[in-house]
Amino acid sequence: xxMKFFGFVAVVVVGILLLxxxxxxxxxxxxxxxxxxxxxxxxxxxxxVNETKVPNMVxxxxxxxxxxxxxxxxxxxxxxxxxxxxxxxNFGDGAAHVPDPPEPDEGSDLIVRSTCRLVVPLIQLFAxxxxxxxxxxPGGGFQGGVMLGASYILLALACGLPAAKRRMxxxxxxxxxxxxxxxxxxxxxACMFCGGNFLDYASLDPLLxxxxxxxxxxxxxxxxxxxxxxxxxxxxxxYSNLSTRGRLEKGL
Amino acid sequence: xxxxxxxxxxxFMVVAAIIALRVKDLLGATLVFGIYSFLxxxxxxxxxxxxxxxxxxxxxxxxxxxxxxxxxxxxxRRSRD
Numbered sequence: 560x561x562m563k564f565f566g567f568v569a570v571v572v573v574g575i576l577l578l579x580x581x582x583x584x585x586x587x588x589x590x591x592x593x594x595x596x597x598x599x600x601x602x603x604x605x606x607x608v609n610e611t612k613v614p615n616m617v618x619x620x621x622x623x624x625x626x627x628x629x630x631x632x633x634x635x636x637x638x639x640x641x642x643x644x645x646x647x648x649n650f651g652d653g654a655a656h657v658p659d660p661p662e663p664d665e666g667s668d669l670i671v672r673s674t675c676r677l678v679v680p681l682i683q684l685f686a687x688x689x690x691x692x693x694x695x696x697p698g699g700g701f702q703g704g705v706m707l708g709a710s711y712i713l714l715a716l717a718c719g720l721p722a723a724k725r726r727m728x729x730x731x732x733x734x735x736x737x738x739x740x741x742x743x744x745x746x747x748x749a750c751m752f753c754g755g756n757f758l759d760y761a762s763l764d765p766l767l768x769x770x771x772x773x774x775x776x777x778x779x780x781x782x783x784x785x786x787x788x789x790x791x792x793x794x795x796x797x798y799s800n801l802s803t804r805g806r807l808e809k810g811l
Numbered sequence: 812x813x814x815x816x817x818x819x820x821x822x823f824m825v826v827a828a829i830i831a832l833r834v835k836d837l838l839g840a841t842l843v844f845g846i847y848s849f850l851x852x853x854x855x856x857x858x859x860x861x862x863x864x865x866x867x868x869x870x871x872x873x874x875x876x877x878x879x880x881x882x883x884x885x886x887x888r889r890s891r892d
Contacts, residue, residue: 697861802881
């Protein structure tokens, strides 16, 4: 009881402090706020389109100017996924392996299965569009990858886990997740072979069509594809391990 | 930015957050949490942060809801406190 009281007092005091502090914030969208007027924002705003030919400034900052950060974010996702697999994966007591049933799996009824069969290709197509178009419109590797992973999760929910496992098995998922990071880091190493720094995409322009700016634009696409690989595989791996307590059978 | 719209979204967000904390049925709490994610996604989209809104819709409202539901099914359906 007393702890609850002290907790309540702490919450109220912190809430009042935070609310009082918001009065000093700049107005929403104020062009003269410190964040907008500082050197950092104007650097990106002035140079993104000229130097990278990418209209979506967010992706340009994410994948080019701060590509190093994003690479290790992808590594963090990979490590999180591998950690979840390592903790949850349960190989049982070595009992006889039950083969997966053929196509009409257990799970939900005909309407859900048929709807899912119609919707999943559309989701995957849109996810690929989001990945491929991420540097021109909102989206990118993370969002597209999550959507691709979600399409496999939908398949697992509607048609049973074996149906999804046939398309994205455990071995395939881990390989895909690792290859995503290899694509990203490998592209950075390729920059070094072309005489630039790690992840300095402009040095790749002898290999890619267009000038230095277009080389950076194309490199962002490659890097986003790497991110999408990792995120897709890890999302599905996390779901399949969590929903089956690591046994990877049956599913929900 | 339309401030009336913002107020409505913010009020619903607070309501959704309180419901998600109070509901004993964890499955229901998870779904309310999904509603919360969609509301903040709406707020971000409306304030012009489209990339963040997209991520929130895909990760926060989509996959993490499913992952939490999977966890609820694998553990206990009802909260004990």
